[in-house]
Amino acid sequence: MSSHQDNGLKALYAVHRTELLRFLTARTGDAAEAEDLLQELWLRTTRHDSGPVGNGRAYLYRMAQNLIVDRLREKQRRMARERRWVDHETDFVAAGTEPADRRQTAEEDMLAREEVATLVSAVMNLPAGARKAFELHKLEGFSHAEVAAQLGISKSGVEKHMAVAMKYLRRALLD
Amino acid sequence: MxxxxxxxxxxxxxxxxxxxxxxxxxxxxxxxxxxxxxxxxxxxxxxxxxxxxxxxxxNRTAIRDLVAIRQPESSSASPSRRWMLGGAVAAAIALVFAVPMLRKDGAVSTYRTAPGESRDLALANGTNVTLSPASTIIVTGKDAAKIELASGEAYFDVRHDPSRTLTVAVNGYQVTDIGTRFVVNAAGGRFHVGVSEGIVSVTSPDGGRAVQINAGQQMFSGGGGATISSVPAADIGSWRSGRLSYSDAPLPIVAADIARYSGKAVTVDPSLEKKHFSGILVIGDGTRLVDDLATVMDIRVSPQKDGYRLGAAASR
The missing domain is CATH 1.20.5 (Single alpha-helices involved in coiled-coils or other helix-helix interfaces)
Known part of the structure; x- marks a missing residue:
């Protein structure tokens, strides 16, 4: 496989196209969307000109994964916005003072602030160990191993704390 | 469901x-x-x-900054500092609406919010009030000498001024304070007072002796008695930042809040009136609150003509 790496991501893409499509199909549960994502992935590889990457196959998978998460996030934002719009449309129209674009920006700001507020409050309410691990890993950017060393616990201990933290935040955000 | x-x-x-x-x-x-x-x-x-x-x-940077501000007092709770943090978060988040200052001398001003609408008021005496959705306060006198919470919930931020006290009337009770931050919530015959900073005293309609409520404490009254319990000071008035936080709150109070935020009637089956709830509900657009509560508490929600009825979950 190392011979392909010299040809950059485009060549790697050609080699792994089939398995990437299978992955995207499993990941999205939607054959059409998987094809669409594969297309977008290909476009990105052609634009990628930084030479060979360490583990090209893993790099492609990660790119694909990131594309999916970006789309999910965009969809989530759009749904939240629409929910709000339906609720407030009549009020705003009655007020009739704000231009539509400013209105939308204000809505987005508000959604972002609400999300931050929910996350901050959830973090503050985490059990002490989970909170410490979460802050060091997610907010400060230390690796699991570094967090383990700083807290004097095992790496699997850090992973357990992180799982607790993520579940807690999920409940605060989604349910 | x-x-x-x-x-x-x-x-x-x-x-x-x-x-x-x-x-x-x-x-x-x-x-x-x-x-x-x-x-x-x-x-x-x-x-x-x-x-x-x-x-x-x-949101990594924003979260890190806000969590860092609140960090030092997590170990030894100092209510006033804790609150400042809450204040900082709220300031970053609060919906700021127009601040009307109606100041007709001696006149009575009624401030009312619609469901889904929240409102900040700056009263003549330097008291700042945040009115939560579907709430009403009645302010009398040019120095806002008398305030009555007629319905819903309000958060009061009272400037310290040794020369006067502020009184909020709720269900015939008098809540009096000198420079503090607190919430008052009126729900039918019940009410809730939570103090995040300072001290308030509460006097009952029959003129009994005043009860003091300190920062980090709350009082629930109605349904045959009043109880005082502790509450995290930072949770008080958390609806201003999009969450309803409860520590051992009677279900009828929770139901009344959900009714205000969702704009639908929420009735509680008498068998559940004595039930209490602790936890956080994210307000969002208000429509999911009743389902979220039902999920966390394991109770049954039945749709009614104009809203919902909360009943005991079917036994399995």
Missing amino acids: KARPEITEQMLDEALAWHMMLEADDADWDGYTAWLEADPLHRDAFDAVALVDAAVMD
Whole structure:
């Protein structure tokens, strides 16, 4: 496989196209969307000109994964916005003072602030160990191993704390 | 209530484990694909984890800053500092609406919010009030000498001034303070007072002796008695930042809040009136509050003509 790496991501893409499509199909549960994502992935590889990457196959998978998460996030934002719009449309129209674009920006700001507020409050309410691990890993950017060393616990201990933290935040955000 | 199969706790654990493992350079993408193919719900579980992670990473700096401000007092709770933090968060988040200053001398001003609307008021005496949705206060006198909470909930931020006290009337009770921050919530015949900073005293309509409520304490009254209990000071008035926080709150109070935020009537079956709730509900647009409460508390929600009725869950 190392011979392909010299040809950059485009060549790697050609080699792994089939398995990437299978992955995207499993990941999205939607054959059409998987094809669409594969297309977008290909476009990105052609634009990628930084030479060979360490583990090209893993790099492609990660790119694909990131594309999916970006789309999910965009969809989530759009749904939240629409929910709000339906609720407030009549009020705003009655007020009739704000231009539509400013209105939308204000809505987005508000959604972002609400999300931050929910996350901050959830973090503050985490059990002490989970909170410490979460802050060091997610907010400060230390690796699991570094967090383990700083807290004097095992790496699997850090992973357990992180799982607790993520579940807690999920409940605060989604349910 | 939901026909769709739910993600199990185990799927969530697996999704979290995969999410962590995929960060590694030598991650097992084939194994991950096989896991996804094994059950469509695995995808939902992973989406949930990925979205939480994305929400954190997108707001990483803001979260870190706000958490850092609040850090020092997590070990030894100092109510006033804790509050400042809450204040900082609220300032960053609060919906700021127009601040009307009606100042007709000696006149009575009524401030009312619609469902879904919240409002900040700066009263003539330097008191700042945040009125939560579907609430009404009546202010009398040019120095806002008398304030009555007629319905709903309000957060009071009272400037310290030794020369005068502020009194808020609720259900015939008098809540008096000198420079403090607190919430008052009126729900039918019940009410709730929570103090985040300073001290307030509460006097009952029959002129009994005043009861003091300190920062980090709350009082529930109605349904045959009053109780004082402790509450995290930072939770008080958390509705101003999009969450309803409860510490051992009687269900009728919770139901009344949900009614105000959702704009629908929420009645409580008499068998549940004595039940209490502790936890946080994210307000969002208000429509999911009743389902969220039902899920956390294991109670049954029945749709009614103009809203919902909360009843005991069917025994299995």
